[in-house]
């Protein structure tokens with residue numbers, strides 16, 4: 001497959017991302033790396049061996065592309081300079097790794113930024129491409145190349161087939177959230193969730209879905225709509241949620257915004273948030289515009 005990007009000199013970066021994903025998916029299918037490693041990553045998360053394999057696969061292919069300047073990863077402490085090219089790539093090389101251990105689809109999240117030389121440059125105003133691979137029944141990709149959104153699937157004989165998605169974002173009433181910390185969420189969020197899950201007065205409540213694998217929850221959002229939430233909680237380690245702004249939140253928000261959806265940290269769009277640190281965590285809410293507006297209004301009203 002040769003994907004023709006509308007963005008200048010990006011074809012090689014896509015090719016590098018696609019071939020690394022093919023390699024990782026191949027290893028996963030063989031059952032390689034599906035056990036805990038002795039290491040942990042920069043955020044202190046335990047790694048599985050496939051986390052490390054995936055991280056290395058992306059670095060290997062991206063470092064050969066002359067237009068890729070820096071590669072940064074959830075699995076590494078620092079930015080790695082690979083050339084003087086114009087683009088920098090941020091990766092969650094294996095998202096949902098603990099789910100992969102029990103056969104739930106995992107994947108990889110990527111974003112490409114222009115003019116990114118240090119952490120603060122990896123904000124939503126500079127991102128030009130973002131999306132994710134799914135390592136499930138098939139190897140799939142969902143991404144926005146600038147303002148164009150694509151869905152693709154890999155076949156070992158025929159390679160990648162990509163189609164552009166031109167329909168507006170679907171808007172099913174589905175809520176993807178882990179209720180584990182609900183008693184220590186802000187009261188406004190407890191109320192928002194309770195209200196949308198109420199079956200009283202003949203109103204059908206939102207459907208609850210949670211894969212514990214962001215790529216799988218976001219695949220459902222692209223295909224059906226809904227609201228994905230990973231909020232902050234008043235509990236040690238969850239003060240600003242769990243997900244990372246650069247490696248997970250901004251690339252996913254970029255894709256959903258390109259489909260006509262929206263995002264927020266509760267107060268402002270994830271694409272407007274300043275970035276202080278590459279590994280910074282952020283409360284994440286991504287979904288259709290009406291749901292994000294209602295959620296922000298609820299928070300504002302207290």
Ligand SMILES: O=P(O)(O)OC[C@H]1O[C@](O)(COP(=O)(O)O)[C@@H](O)[C@@H]1O
Nearest residue numbers: 045094095096097178212213214215
């Ligand atoms: O364990 P929880 O709280 O359900 O968290 C699940 C979330 O963590 C993630 O697995 C992210 O963590 P990793 O990137 O380390 O896999 C997301 O894919 C998912 O939405």
Ligand SMILES: [Mg+2]
Nearest residue numbers: 092095096248
């Ligand atoms: Mg992740």
